[in-house]
Amino acid sequence: MGNDFFYAQPVKTWFGESCLDRLGEVLAAFQIERAVLVCGRHFAAAAAALQEKLPAVKAVFSAVEPDPQLSGAVRAAELARETGADTIIGIGGGSALDTAKFAAAIAPGDAEPLAYYRGEVPFPTNPLKIVCVPTTAGTGSEVTQVSVISNGNEKRTINNPVFMPKAAVVDPLLSFSVPAGTAVCTGLDALAHALEGYWSKNHQPISDLMAVEAVRLITQNLEKVRLAGPNADLPAHSAMAYAALLGGLSFALPKTAACHACSYPICEAFHISHGEACAFTLDSFVRINADERLEELCRRAGLSGTEELAAWIANIKKKAGLRTRLSELGEADIPALAAAAAVHPLMQNNPVPMDAAALEKMFETLR
Numbered sequence: 593m594g595n596d597f598f599y600a601q602p603v604k605t606w607f608g609e610s611c612l613d614r615l616g617e618v619l620a621a622f623q624i625e626r627a628v629l630v631c632g633r634h635f636a637a638a639a640a641a642l643q644e645k646l647p648a649v650k651a652v653f654s655a656v657e658p659d660p661q662l663s664g665a666v667r668a669a670e671l672a673r674e675t676g677a678d679t680i681i682g683i684g685g686g687s688a689l690d691t692a693k694f695a696a697a698i699a700p701g702d703a704e705p706l707a708y709y710r711g712e713v714p715f716p717t718n719p720l721k722i723v724c725v726p727t728t729a730g731t732g733s734e735v736t737q738v739s740v741i742s743n744g745n746e747k748r749t750i751n752n753p754v755f756m757p758k759a760a761v762v763d764p765l766l767s768f769s770v771p772a773g774t775a776v777c778t779g780l781d782a783l784a785h786a787l788e789g790y791w792s793k794n795h796q797p798i799s800d801l802m803a804v805e806a807v808r809l810i811t812q813n814l815e816k817v818r819l820a821g822p823n824a825d826l827p828a829h830s831a832m833a834y835a836a837l838l839g840g841l842s843f844a845l846p847k848t849a850a851c852h853a854c855s856y857p858i859c860e861a862f863h864i865s866h867g868e869a870c871a872f873t874l875d876s877f878v879r880i881n882a883d884e885r886l887e888e889l890c891r892r893a894g895l896s897g898t899e900e901l902a903a904w905i906a907n908i909k910k911k912a913g914l915r916t917r918l919s920e921l922g923e924a925d926i927p928a929l930a931a932a933a934a935v936h937p938l939m940q941n942n943p944v945p946m947d948a949a950a951l952e953k954m955f956e957t958l959r
């Protein structure tokens with residue numbers, strides 16, 4: 593095999609403390625005159641203030657829930673149609689951004705939303721423009737073409753070019769006020785993005801560079817963020833916001849692997865957050881996937897090796913009160929979890945083949 597690769601990153605990205613103040617400038621750069629803003633309830637008041645300030649924002653949909661449902665994206669898409677919007681701005685954590693992306697994709701279409709969701713009909717080729725403003729340091733959704741949407745208990749990770757944002761506005765002041773426990777969950781999701789992009793079978797050198805830097809920044813700043821809590825140590829929060837962006841860029845092309853593949857059945861069974869679910873198996877997969885390449889990443893990121901990285905992850909999970917055993921999550925059906933994770937498409941990207949038996953063995957160690 594040679595060293596040839598493909599690389600592209602189409603999202604125009606603005607980063608910096610207070611850069612949300614430049615949202616009007618960003619909309620103008622794309623000639624956006626009619627937009628719907630999509631966010632969660634906690635952001636409703638701030639969204640109203642933004643609408644006041646930005647004439648291009650014609651309506652606000654502030655009913656995004658955690659584990660966002662298809663029904664929410666359908667309502668946001670209807671609002672976009674009613675207001676003649678050409679753009680959807682998502683502001684929030686992964687839930688708000690993924691809802692905005694799905695709404696923008698289906699708004700111009702005539703087919704049943706469920707048919708798009710299930711992949712029975714192709715998405716319209718003329719999606720609305722998408723602008724993403726993350727308010728947590730974790731998801732990376734602002735720079736990927738992935739949208740994770742649920743329909744009842746069914747949760748799908750849909751990877752499609754129609755979900756690619758036009759612009760990302762990453763303002764570390766937005767994640768500055770996030771509670772410490774949430775910051776650790778989202779920060780470990782970002783770490784999983786970087787590591788999985790790096791060890792994915794589709795890894796490539798430009799994404800690798802960003803993964804190394806993300807791992808360095810996260811292992812040097814997440815504990816500071818945890819100790820400082822919300823609204824303190826802005827440099828550490830800023831470093832995490834940047835690391836989360838790099839994490840997104842690390843997996844945007846290579847995609848994630850076993851850890852994310854396991855997170856979906858874990859979330860379905862126990863309804864925990866995406867970040868906590870990814871963190872749950874992350875140190876296990878650092879050990880399972882340990883090889884010379886991963887040792888090299890650790891050294892370049894300022895760690896002695898994979899063992900230190902795995903121990904660091906286990907330690908911060910414990911200190912932040914994240915659950916680390918299946919018994920803390922509830923009644924676990926290990927064979928069912930292993931079987932569901934084994935057939936998840938992302939499992940194919942893992943460098944070490946993991947079948948249901950191997951996964952069962954891993955879950956047994958986490959009983």
Ligand SMILES: [Zn+2]
Nearest residue numbers: 781785866870
């Ligand atoms: Zn993730």
